[in-house]
Amino acid sequence: MDTSFSAEDIAFRDEVREFFATHYTQDLRDRIADDDTFKEAVTEWQKKLHKQGWVAPGWPAEYGGTGWNPTQKFIYDSERAAAGVRDVIPFGLTMVAPVIYTFGTPEQKEEFLPKILATDIWWCQGYSEPGAGSDLASLKTKAEVDGDDYVVNGTKVWTTVAQHADWIFCLVRTSSEGKRQQGITFLLIDMKTPGITVNPIVTIDNHHSLNEVIFDNVRVPVANRIGEENKGWTYAKALLAHERTGIAGVSDSKRNLDQVREFAAKEINGGKSLLAEPSFQKRLSDIEIDLMALEYTELRVLATVAAGGAPGAESSMLKIKGTEMQQAIQILRMEVAAYYQGVLPNDMSKEQLGHDFGSDARQAYMYGRAATVYGGSNEIQRNVIAKAVLGL
C-alpha cells in the first residue's frame, strides 16, 4: 500500500495545473456559462484539450487515449476540478466512443473516433423512453429492416443536449421474441436524417438541456449498427459501467465543498461567521469525512480496473455515495445563500442584487436533483448491490 506521489507525479501535477491556469480563461468560462455561446465555447475548449492530447484519458492509447496510469488520471481530474474546469461532454468521448472502439467495425472506428476526439461532432444518448426508464429493457422504439436500412419509429425522452447533437446513439427494438434484453439493437443515427423531431423539455432549474426525440420512419443504414443485431443490450451494459465510474464526481465535490466553506466564512450569522456555527460545522464535516472515504473507495475501484478487473457493483456504490454527497453539498450552499437561494437569472449586476452566488446555487441544486435519477436511479443501484454483492 502506497498512495504517495512520486517526483514525476508532482511534475505532472504542476504541468496540468499550469495548463488549466493558462488556457481555461475567464472569457471561456463566461462563454460556456452563456446558453447562446455554450456549444461553440465547449467545442473550442475540447479542441484545445485534444491538441494537448488530454481529451480522452479513458481511451486506450492506440485510439488516441493518454495512456495514463490511475495516479495520473487521479491527478488530472483533481486538478481539473480544483481549477473549476468543466469536464468534457460525456456522450461522445466517454459514452459512445468506448462502445465503438470495443465493438465497432474498422470502418466505424475510422469514421467516428477521430471526429469524437476532435469534437467535430456532438452526440446524445437515446435510451430512455416515456414507458422505459428504470426498466430500460422494456423500450419500444422499433427498427425494422428494409433493404440496406433500418426504419426507426418511436419516441425517446430526457435526451440531454439533443438540441446540439449531430448524432444520437440509440437502443432500439429489433425483436420481441425471447427475453426482452435479447431483442435490442445499438444504432448510431445521424440527427439530420429526415423524420427526426426534437422537442425541448424545460427542467426545474428553468433551463433547457433535455429533449424529447421523435422518430417517424427514420431510415438508418444497417452499416450504422454496432455489432450484431439483438446484441445491443450487452454493448450498452458495458458502457453503463463506464458511465458510472465517473459519476461519483469526488474531485468536483471536494472543490464545491471548499467553495461552500469559503462562502460560509464570509456569511455573517448572528454577529459571527456562519462557519463558526457548531451546527453548520457539523453538517460540513459530516460531508467532508464521507468524502475523504469516498475518495479512497474510488481509488480502490480504479486500481482494480487498472489491474484488469471490471468495475462491477462497486461502481453502483460510487454512484450512490457520490451523488448523495453532491446533493448534500448543493443544499448546504443553498442554506448559506439564505433568501438569495431563490433568485432567478436577471439583468441586475451582482452589486445591485447584493449577492453573488444565489442563482448559481439554485441552478446547481435544482438540476442536481437529477443525479440520483439518471444513470440508473439510486434505488436501482441499491437493487444492483443487493443482488450482485449481497446475493439477495
Added chain:
Amino acid sequence: MNFDFTEEQIMLRDSVERYMREDYDFDTRRGVADSELGMSKENWQTFAELGWLSIPFTEEHGGFGGDAVDTMLVMEEFGKGLLVEPYLATVVLFGGALQKSGNQAAQDTLIPKIIDGSCLGALAYLERQSRFELADVLSSAKSDGDGYLLNGEKVVVLNGANADQLIVSARTSGEQSDDAGITLFLLAADTAGVERTDYRMMDGQRVANITLKDVRVGADAVLGEVDNGLAILNAVAMDANLALAAEAVGIMGQLNTKTLEYTKTREQFGVAIGSFQTLQHRMVDTFMDYEQSKSMLYRAVCALTNGEEDATTAVHALKVLVDRAGTRVYSEAIQIHGGMGLTDELDIGHYAKRLMMILTTFGNGDYHQAKFNEIRYS
C-alpha cells in the same frame, strides 16, 4: 379539549379550498406568476370580495376579527393551490405590523383599504448583510426638522415592486445589530428618494431591492415607538412563521398525495412502482412527516392563541420540524417521480421550490434550532 374548528372557520376554509380548486388550477397559476406584475389584480379583488383580506383585522376596521387559527386555515389552502398573490406580504406582514403598531391614524386610513383590496403593502425588513437577524439594520433614520431622513437599502422585499405602501425598518439609534434603536416607518412607495428594482424568485414571488436616498418623512410616519420597532417585527415574524408553516403543511400534503397517486399509476418492470417496498417505506416516512408537522403547527397555534408563555419556543420548534420534514417530503416527491419530477411542466417542482423558500423565510431550521437551544438549555 378538542381539535375541532368552528362552523365559521369551516366555511372560510371551504371557500378558499373551492376557489383554489375551481379557479386557480396549475395553468392559471403559472400564467399569473409569469405575467408582468407576477400577480393578478383581478384575483386580488375577488379575495377582497370573499372577505379573505379582512381576516386578522378587528371588526372596528371592518375586519373579520380572526385569530391565528383562521389565518392557518386559509394559508394551508393557499399552499395547496400555490398562491402567488401577495397575501403574506400585504395581510400578514404589512397589515400585521400596522395592527401591532397601535398607530390609530394609520390603521384608520389603511386597514379599510387593505380589506377592500385597494392597498397592497410590503414590509421591508431585510438587508443584504442581515441574513435572519431582524435586528441587523444599517439603514438609518436621522431626525430632520420635525421628521426624519431615511437612507439605506432593503433587499428581497416580498411584494416590494407592487406595494403601494411600505413599512421600513431603520435605525434611529444604536449600532448595527442592537436590539434597541430600530424604528418602523410607514411611507408611500412613490415617496421621493425611494427606488425599487424588482426581480423574480424561483417560487413565483416578485421581490424588490429598495434603496432609500434622503427620503424625507414626517414624524407621523413612525409606527409604534421610536427605537422600539424590533418588538413589532418580532411579533410579526411569529405570526408569519405560523402562516408560512401552515402553507408548508398544505404543500406537503399535496406533494405526498400526488406522489402516492403517481406510484399507483406509473409502471416499470410490469408493476406499479408503488409496489416496491423501498418506495413504500419512504412514502410512509413522508406521511409521518406531514402528520408530525401538522401536530406541531396546531401546538404552536394553540400556544399563541392561548397566550401561553412558551409560544415562542413552540414556534421555533415548529420551524425546525417543518424544515426537516419539508425537505424530506419534497426531495422524495421529486425522486419518486423520476425524470418527470425534474420537469418544469409538472407541478411537483413548483411545490418543492415554494416549500424551499418558505423554509428559509424568517429563519431556516438551523437558525430556529439555535434559538430553541438558547431558550431550553442555557
